[in-house]
Amino acid sequence: MKSKRNLTRFTYETAAFEGWRLCISRAGTTFTKYFPDKKYGGGRKSLAVAETALSAIRGVLEGAKRINGKLSANTVRKAEKILNEV
Template structure:
């Protein structure tokens, strides 16, 4: 039986697996035009590393779609977009 390949970090998604830490899972972190958005997806909450990765990837896709569609104000994201992004991440599964 082949050993399973360890899950590896990807752009905007960082894998956290520390034997001594309380958290194991994925961190979504994206910076755009002066704003940074972060959300953690726990393996414990989603049942496995692959399931938490799928949730993190879905959250990242939604967030990127929102940020891409946003119009900039003075080279930065408008406050309404930042609030929408924060709400989107808060309500994400």
């Protein structure tokens, strides 16, 4: 499996973590979440969950209001809620 935009594959033979990392930045705010293979039942399943979360966050961030060039607090809360629910 190969990394994609905003999704990076982590596979370390000597470490305990294998999975996907979602990382997206907008207007000075970065949202990051790890999707381990162990928790989601394999590489393909964790990728599917990560892609679902990424599309939901992109939907929130696309039409987001900006205050002084930064995302509004409400938008940040919505994106963080999506990441916490996954």
